[in-house]
Amino acid sequence: MTNPDFYEFSEPKYLYSIINKKKPIESISWSPQYDLNILSDDCRHTFQSFAEITNGTKQEYKINRTELFGGDVCLQKENGTKRRRNRSRSRSRSLSDTSDDDDDEDEFNSIDIIPTIGVLGELAGLYLYSIDQPFLLLPNSSFVLPFINATIQISKCVSLTLPFSSHTQIRKLQRKYCIESIDKFLLTASITIRATGHLAGVTTLPNMDVSDKHTFSYGQDPDVTLNRQVKLISKERHSAMYAVHLTFKNVKSIPVKFEYREIIDNSNTQSKIIIKGSDEQRAQIQVIENGIQIENKNSTDNHHSMLAANGGEQIYEYEINLNHSKKSNSYRKRRREE
Known part of the structure; x- marks a missing residue:
């Protein structure tokens, strides 16, 4: 022996x-492996884990x-x-x-x-x-066993993060799931995601302790779009002001939660953002350190805003004033010497 x-x-x-x-x-x-099957739009699900032992000798x-x-x-x-x-x-x-x-x-x-x-x-x-x-x-075979019996919580939304651009854009939002471990430590492993039994994607979970959360994207949602219109209000040598008009639209037969972030590169630019629109619209746009994010502050469900079914829209407006840093004479001199 x-x-x-x-x-x-x-x-x-x-x-x-x-x-x-x-x-x-x-x-x-x-290696451990996970299988997540989303059974309904309200994220009822089954979650299974397996340990696969492979003998290649x-x-x-x-x-x-x-x-x-x-x-x-x-x-x-x-x-x-x-x-x-x-x-x-x-x-x-x-x-x-x-x-x-x-x-x-x-x-x-x-x-x-x-x-x-x-x-x-x-x-x-x-x-x-x-x-x-x-x-x-x-x-030359594999041996698969049921692994840990873990409980997780699932939430889903559509999401988009964009850098600021002075150009008009039309984009599809990304499908996202957020997984929270409720009662077990989860080893890092491949996880297969299914929607009502149909393959939706494969990704990797990191090591997750109890109460840890992990969010991942699994492709574009063709039914939820953003039409981002930009208009130049004024422009000077080192500054410019733009009006931004955001229209989110959902053509699904069910409502969806969504989130949006727009990032401004502040390395050589100072920005000032003025929120426009109705009180309800202004309440959902938050000015952050490097841009804006849209969330429903009155919601108790992960702060996601909602898009109604069958063509539901949400409109947001803001103005942004960008001041670009002026290059000093010493900086120009160094550039010429280089």
């Missing part, structure tokens, strides 16, 4: 202990028990240098193909249940998981 130690790197590799000497086995790997591994460490593990190479990556470590006991232990062989021959992965808790800043039932890794 041999006693291997398994380690998972960013590109997972396992270390196999033979006569107390660790050697990397690059063809064996494991020609050898069969019979595992009695495995412990998986999730988190940031620092390992030292044989030449003394250190590598610090987001990785997991696993410690296992296994049988070799040539084992003569009849009792252990009988244990594997009688396997009739799917092993489960338990959460053992936190240890020195790492998260510890265990597989306590025996399982078999066949040569």
Whole structure:
């Protein structure tokens, strides 16, 4: 019987202990995977997690028990240098193909249940998981197990962030989901998103502690548009004033939440923004340090503004005065000398 130690790197590799000497086995790997299925417009969903263990070798591994460490593990190479990556470590006991232990062989021959992965808790800043039932890794195959039973909360909206431009633009808004972990630490992993069973996209979740939130985009929404009209009011040598008219439109059969940010490059420019329109419109535009953002301050649901269904529109207006920094004589002199 041999006693291997398994380690998972960013590109997972396992270390196999033979006569107390660790050697990397690059063809064996494991990784968590998530599957999110959005069932309705109000974000009812199912969330499943899996651990996939892949044996890319020609050898069969019979595992009695495995412990998986999730988190940031620092390992030292044989030449003394250190590598610090987001990785997991696993410690296992296994049988070799040539084992003569009849009792252990009988244990594997009688396997009739799917092993489960338990959460053992936190240890020195790492998260510890265990597989306590025996399982078999066949040569050149993958072994998939249910992973942690985690609860998440989902919210969705359409969103757009643009740099300020003096030109008129027509844009589609981006679809976004926000995921919040409610009760479990989630290891970084690939997540497949489905809408009522149909594939909507694949992205990567970072490491998420309880109450952490992660927002990701998954493409344009063709039914929600922004028509951004810009008119030059006045212009001087080092300044200009523009009137900006924003029209958001939703042609879906359901209302949607939306958010918008417009960013001004303040590195060489000073800006002053004057909000126009009705009291309700002005209440939803917030002047921030480097531009504007649109949010519904009266909403209790993530501060998103709403677009009504079947052609619903929201209109916002503001004026912006841009003053460009004047170059000093010393700056011009340095430029000529260069």
